[in-house]
Amino acid sequence: xxxxxxxxxxxxxxxxxxxxxxxxxxxxxxxxxxxxxxxxxxxxxxxxxxxxxxxxxxxxxxxxxxxxxxxxxxxxxxxxxxxxxxxxxxxxxxxxxxxxxxxxxxxxxxxxxxxxxxxxxxxxxxxxxxxxxxxxxxxxxxxxxxxxxxxxxxxxxxxxxxxxxxxxxxxxxxxxxxxxxxxxxxxxxxxxxxxxxxxxxxxxxxxxxxxxxxxxxxxxxxxxxxxxxxxxxxxxxxxxxxxxxxxxxxxxxxxxxxxxxxxxxxxxxxxxxxxxxxxxxxxxxxxxxxxxxxxxxxxxxxxxxxxxxxxxxxxxxxxxxxxxxxxxxxxxxxxxxxxxxxxxxxxxxxxxxxxxxxxxxxxxxxxxxxxxxxxxxxxxxxxxxxxxxxxxxxxxxxxxxxxxxxxxxxxxxxxxxxxxxxxxxxxxxxxxxxxxxxxxxxxxxxxxxxxxxxxxxxxxxx
Numbered sequence: 001x002x003x004x005x006x007x008x009x010x011x012x013x014x015x016x017x018x019x020x021x022x023x024x025x026x027x028x029x030x031x032x033x034x035x036x037x038x039x040x041x042x043x044x045x046x047x048x049x050x051x052x053x054x055x056x057x058x059x060x061x062x063x064x065x066x067x068x069x070x071x072x073x074x075x076x077x078x079x080x081x082x083x084x085x086x087x088x089x090x091x092x093x094x095x096x097x098x099x100x101x102x103x104x105x106x107x108x109x110x111x112x113x114x115x116x117x118x119x120x121x122x123x124x125x126x127x128x129x130x131x132x133x134x135x136x137x138x139x140x141x142x143x144x145x146x147x148x149x150x151x152x153x154x155x156x157x158x159x160x161x162x163x164x165x166x167x168x169x170x171x172x173x174x175x176x177x178x179x180x181x182x183x184x185x186x187x188x189x190x191x192x193x194x195x196x197x198x199x200x201x202x203x204x205x206x207x208x209x210x211x212x213x214x215x216x217x218x219x220x221x222x223x224x225x226x227x228x229x230x231x232x233x234x235x236x237x238x239x240x241x242x243x244x245x246x247x248x249x250x251x252x253x254x255x256x257x258x259x260x261x262x263x264x265x266x267x268x269x270x271x272x273x274x275x276x277x278x279x280x281x282x283x284x285x286x287x288x289x290x291x292x293x294x295x296x297x298x299x300x301x302x303x304x305x306x307x308x309x310x311x312x313x314x315x316x317x318x319x320x321x322x323x324x325x326x327x328x329x330x331x332x333x334x335x336x337x338x339x340x341x342x343x344x345x346x347x348x349x350x351x352x353x354x355x356x357x358x359x360x361x362x363x364x365x366x367x368x369x370x371x372x373x374x375x376x377x378x379x380x381x382x383x384x385x386x387x388x389x390x391x392x393x394x395x396x397x398x399x400x401x402x403x404x405x406x407x408x409x410x411x412x413x414x415x416x417x418x419x420x421x422x423x424x425x426x427x428x429x430x431x432x433x434x435x436x437x438x439x440x441x442x443x444x445x446x447x448x449x450x451x452x453x454x455x456x457x458x459x460x461x462x
Contacts, residue, residue, distance in 0.1 A: 001028050001029060001417050001418065002027075002028075002044055002045065002046065003025065003026065003027050003032075003042045003044065003045035003046070004025075004026040004045060004046045004047075004048060004379075004414075004417060005023060005024070005025055005026070005039040005042060005045045005046070005047045005048065006023060006024040006026070006039075006048045006050045006055060006381070006383070007023045007038065007039045007047060007048065007049060007050055007051075008021060008023075008049055008050050008051040009021070009022060009023070009024065009050025009051070009053050009054070009055045009383065010022075010050075010053065010054045010055065010386075010387075010397050011024065011034060011054075011055045011373060012054060012055065012056045012350070012353060012373075012397075012398055013034070013057075013372055013373035013374060014056070014057055014353060014354050014357050014358050014371065014372040014373065015358070015372040015373075015374055016374075018398075019034070019035065019036050020036075021036065021037070022034060022035055022036045022037060023035065023037065023038060023039035023040075024055060024373065024379075024381065025039060025040070025042065025045075026379040026381075026414070026417045027417075028379075028417060029192055029378055029379055029416035029417045029418075030376060030377065030378055030379055030416075030417070031373060031374065031375055031376065031377050031378070031379050031381075032375060033375050034373060034374075034375065048383075048412065050383055050411075051387070052385055052386070052387030052388045052392070053383045053384060053385055053386065053387065053411050054383070054384045054386040054387075054397035054398070054400075054401060054408075055373065055381055055382070055383055055384075056114075056353060056357065056373070056381075056382050056384065056401070057116075057357040057358070057370065057371055057372050057373055057380060057381065057382070058114065058115065058116025058117065058357070058370070058380035058381060058382050058413065058414070058415065059113070059114045059115045059116065059117075059314070059327045059328060059356045059357060059360070059382065060115070060116070060117045060118075060313060060314070060356065060357055060359075060360025060361050060363075060364065060370065060371060061110055061115050061117070061118040061119060061314065061315060061316055061327050061360065062119050062263060062265075062284075062286040062313040062314065062315050062360045062363040062364060063119060063121060063227075063265040063266075063286035063288055063315025063316070063317055064106070064110075064118055064119060064120045064121065064315060064316055064317065064318060065120065065121055065122065065123075065317065065318030065319075065320070066099070066102055066103040066106040066107065066120045066122070066136055066139075066318075066319075067091065067094055067098065067099050067102050067103070067122060067124070067132070067136075067318075068091075068102070068318035068319045068320035068321070069101075069102035069103070069105050069106040069319045069320075069438050069441065069442070070094070070098050070101070070102040070438070070441040070442040070444075070445040071087060071090055071091065071319075071320045071442070071445060072319050072320050072323045072324070072442070073320075073323060074086065074087060074090070074320065074456065075087060078295070079233065079235065079295060079296060080232060080233045080235065080236075080295045080297060080321075081163060081233070081235050083295060083320075083321065084163060084164070085163070087320060088124075088164050088165055088168050089165065089167075089449065089452070089454045090445065090446075090449045090454055090456055091124050091168065092124070092126050092165075092167050092168050092449075092452070092454075093126070093445060093448035093449040093451075093452050093454065094124070094126060094129060094132070094445055094448075095126075095129040095130050095132075095444075095448070096129060096130025096131055096132050096134070096135040097130070097135075097441070097444065098441045098444050098445050098448075099122075099132045099135040099136055099441075100135040100136070100138065100139055100437075100441075101437035101438055101440055101441030101444075102438060102441040102442075103120070103135065103136035103139035103140070104139040104142060104143065104429070104434045104437050104438065105434050105435060105437060105438025105439075105441070106319060106438070107139055107140055107143040107145060107147075108143050108426055108429065108431060108434040108435075109324070109326070110145070110316070110326075110327055111143055111144070111145050111413060111420050111421055111426060112326075112410065112421060112424065112426065112431075113326035113327045113328040113329065113407060113410075114327060114328045114382040114384070114407075114410060114413060115145060115327045116145055116146060116370070116380040116381075116382070116413065116414075116415045116420070117145060117146035117147075117148065117360070117361075117364070117366070117370060117380065118140075118145060118146070118147060118148070119147075119148040119149070119150055119198070119227070119286075119315075119364065120136060120147070120148070120149045120150065121150045121152050121200050121202075121227060121229075121265070122136060122149065122150070122151070122152050123152025123153055123154055123200065123201075123202040123206075124152075124154070124168050125153075125170060125178070126167075126168065133149060133151060133182055133186075136149060137149060137186060137195065140194075140195070141194075141195075142428065142429050143420070143426070143428055143429055143434075144415055144418065144420045144428040144429075145194075145415055145420060146193070146194045146195075146370070146380070146415065146416075147194060147195050147196075148195075148196050148197070148198060148364055149182075149186070149195075149197055149198075150197070150198035150199070150200035150227045151178065151179045151182040151183070151197060151198070151199060151200060152200040152201065152202050153170055153175040153178075153179065153200070153201050153202060153207070153211065153215070154168065154169045154170065154201070154202045154203075154206040154207055155169050155170055155171060155172050155175060155207060155208050155210075155211045156169065156205075156206050156207050156208045156211075157169040157206075160208070161243060162205055162206050162207075163205045163206055163239075164206050169206070172208070172210060172211055172214065175201075175211060175215075176214055176215070176218060179199055179215070179218060180218060180222070182197055183197045183199070183222045183224055184222075187222070187224055189223065191369055191378075192369075192378060192416060194415075194416070196224070196225075196364070197224055198219070198224055198225045198226065198227050199215050199216075199218055199219035199222075199224060199225070199226055199227070200215075200226070200227040200228055201215050201228050202228065202229065203228060203229040203230070203232075203236070204228075204229075204230070204236065204239070204240055204243075204244075204248055204251055204252075205236060205239045205240075205243075207228075209244075209255060212228075212252075212255045212257060213255050213256060216255065216256050216257060219261070220261070225261050225262070225263070225364065225365055226257065226259075226261055226262045226263075227262070227263055227264070227265070228252075228257070228264060228265070229264070229265045229266060230248050230249070230252060230264035230265065230266065230267055231248045231249060231264070231266060231267045231268055231269045231270055231274070232265070232266035232267075232268055232269075232292070232297050233268070233269070233295070233297045233298070234269060234298075236248060236269075237269055247271075247274075248269075249270065249271075249273075249274040249277065249278075252264075253277065258277060258278070258281040258283045259281050259282060259283060260281065260282030260283070261365070262283050262284065263283070263284035263285065263286055263311075263313065263363040263364075264283065264284070264285055264286065265285075265286045265288065265315060265317070266285075266286070266287075266288055266291075266292060266297070266300065267285040267286075267287075267300055267305075268292055268297050268298045268299070268300045269298060270300075270301055270305075275301065275304060275305055275308050275310055276308060278305065278308075278310040278311075279305075279308045279309040279310040282311070283310070283311075284310075284311040284312070284313060284359075284362060284363040285300070285305065285310065285311065285312050285313070285363075286312075286313050286314065286315035286360075286363060287300050287302055287312050287313070287314055287315065287330075287334060287355065288314075288315040288316065288317035288322065288330075289330055289333035289334050289337050290316070290317070290322045290325045290329075290330060290333050291315075291316075291317035291318070291321040291322040291325075293333070293337070294321050294322060294323075295321055299337050299338075299340075299341050302334060302338050302347065302355070303338045303342050303346040303347050306347075306351065306355075311359055311362045311363065312355050312359050313355060313356075313359040313360035313361075313362065313363035313364075314327065314330050314331070314334065314355050314356045314359065314360055315330075316330060326407060327356065328356075328401070328407045329405075329407065330356070331349075331352040331353060331355070331356050331401070331402045332352070332402055332403065332404070332405065334347065334352050334355060335347045335348075335349065335351075335352045335402060335403070349396075349398045349399050349401070349402035349403060350398055352402050353398065353401070353402060357370075357371045357372065358371035358372050359371075378416055379414055379416055379417040380414065380415055380416065381412075381413070381414045382410065382412075382413050382414075383410070383411040383412040383413070384397070384400075384401055384407075384408040384409070384410060384411065385408050385409040385410075385411050386400040386401055386408045388409070389409070390406075391404065391408045409423070409424050410423075410424050411423065
């Protein structure tokens with residue numbers, strides 16, 4: 001790759017002051033320089049006119065379940081535990097073809113909402129259904145965004161006091177072997193990496209203490225990060241109190257699961273003490289406002305977490321509990337829900353952008369590489385047309401991006417200096433084909449589940 005100059009653009013670097021009219025100089029896959037005024041002369045550089053655009057870091061999605069693209073719209077009035085009980089038998093029918101189609105559609109949808117890096121938490125591996133982990137990795141390579149797949153697992157089925165049916169859990173030894181193999185095969189720790197693997201047992205109500213502790217030891221021996229669900233609902237808290245005699249964060253602390261290499265999904269129900277421990281230990285959170293609202297889980301204490309110095313990133317969560325949700329839209333959801341609960345000063349548009357970018361980068365351990373627009377960082381850049389069309393009526397481009405219920409057009413999305421989206425269209429893969437593959441994945445999953453005797457009905461909320 002050569003040089004690219006983005007000119008005449010409003011820059012929101014997240015770190016440092018905004019630049020109302022400036023330039024960004026990209027060399028290869030990195031930002032060489034940025035600043036106010038016209039771009040310098042760079043022989044042979046491609047020039048991008050950013051007039052009327054806002055440049056932000058690419059958004060970072062730190063919690064997702066891509067396979068769930070194929071099971072959207074089911075159990076619409078359910079709580080988390082009711083929703084899981086309804087959907088576990090459906091997911092048990094998935095195969096690599098379904099995961100490939102669902103992951104491609106989900107990642108393409110994320111890219112179109114300004115996402116340049118996404119994690120994924122895949123924790124169901126039905127036997128004899130192909131290589132599901134490899135299927136989603138191939139989808140990410142095709143779409144072209146940075147990918148952090150987390151090899152999930154469950155070993156505590158209903159017969160051992162857990163929530164999931166035994167048919168969707170694995171044995172401890174096979175989990176540890178498969179997880180180690182996934183890290184060895186795919187994890188790339190290099191600065192410019194587009195593929196890093198995390199270790200991610202599913203949740204306190206689906207995983208044994210042995211798996212939690214062994215997984216933590218494995219991750220730390222391999223030098224990779226740890227992820228799981230935590231404190232999502234009051235049902236989970238009651239379960240932990242009944243099963244372990246302690247609240248979720250206390251249980252994680254006992255198992256050695258607090259630290260700067262850990263980030264948890266949801267963390268809706270945290271006490272003041274929990275928030276303090278997160279801040280002291282550097283433990284991160286992935287906030288998923290739409291999913292938490294859809295399942296009636298509650299509103300996470302994001303503004304207090306930020307005030308106490310705890311890191312918060314953003315997550316879309318699985319599409320089956322957050323149907324067709326965009327990552328850019330989750331900035332707005334975060335801001336509005338915090339203000340609805342704590343008042344209009346609870347969160348600003350610029351704080352919401354930081355959560356969606358640098359906060360996410362910190363969760364993934366990549367704050368030195370992505371998450372802000374700075375010289376030397378990777379050229380993961382979103383250009384939003386905030387000064388054109390309807391959005392031009394809002395003088396503050398950050399307000400137009402975060403407050404608006406409709407995402408401003410995405411003029412360009414660069415991942416390591418390469419164009420992934422241009423003028424609201426994917427350029428790495430045929431967009432319509434991804435959509436069709438996602439629909440085909442759903443039809444295949446419903447058919448296979450039906451053949452196993454699962455009464456999905458094909459209709460939501462029935």
